[in-house]
Amino acid sequence: MCPHCGEQSLTVWGYVSQDQVAHSIYYANLMTGHKEASARLTISFGGWGEEDDVAKRRWVFIEARPTADRYEMMVREPEESLYHDKTILGSPMTRAEVLGSSLKDEIFEIADFIAFNDPAVKSYLSGEEIDRSGRNSTVN
Numbered sequence: 001m002c003p004h005c006g007e008q009s010l011t012v013w014g015y016v017s018q019d020q021v022a023h024s025i026y027y028a029n030l031m032t033g034h035k036e037a038s039a040r041l042t043i044s045f046g047g048w049g050e051e052d053d054v055a056k057r058r059w060v061f062i063e064a065r066p067t068a069d070r071y072e073m074m075v076r077e078p079e080e081s082l083y084h085d086k087t088i089l090g091s092p093m094t095r096a097e098v099l100g101s102s103l104k105d106e107i108f109e110i111a112d113f114i115a116f117n118d119p120a121v122k123s124y125l126s127g128e129e130i131d132r133s134g135r136n137s138t139v140n
Helices: 095-099 104-117 119-125
Strands: 010-018 021-030 039-045 058-066 071-076 137-139
Touching: 010 104, 010 119, 021 104, 021 119, 039 104, 039 119, 058 104, 058 119, 071 095, 071 104, 095 104, 104 119
Parallel strands: none
Antiparallel strands: 010 021, 010 137, 021 039, 039 058, 058 071
16 A cells, blocks of 8 residues: 555565676565556665675665656655565665765666566556566555
C-alpha cells in the first residue's frame, strides 16, 4: 500500500550482475493504484556477490516516472521506501548524500538498467500490462 494514499501497489525484486556476480539488488514498488505511473526503486549496492558483506552495502531510494520518450528519476529520502527497515540492504543514503557522492553516476546507471531491462518495471512504465512472467512479486 502507498503510505500516503493507501492505494494498492505491486513489488517485484531482482538483482543486477556485474562480472557474472550480483552487484546490486533491488525492490521495485510499482504504484499500480496511482493515476500517474511511478516505480519506486530501493537499490542496494556494494557488498553483494562474492564479497557478501552487509557492512559494505549502501542503499538508495529513487522514483522513476515515464515521460514521452524516457524516464525521469528523482532521488528520494530513505524513510519513504517501504523497505527502509531491511537491515540486509546496508546503510541508507539520503538525497543530499547521493547527489553529492562520487557514486551518483553509478547509482543512476543501475536505476536506468532496472527501468530499461526489468520486464515488469519496463512494461509498467511503458503503460503496458505488467510483465511478471518468471518473476517473484507481492501485492502491497
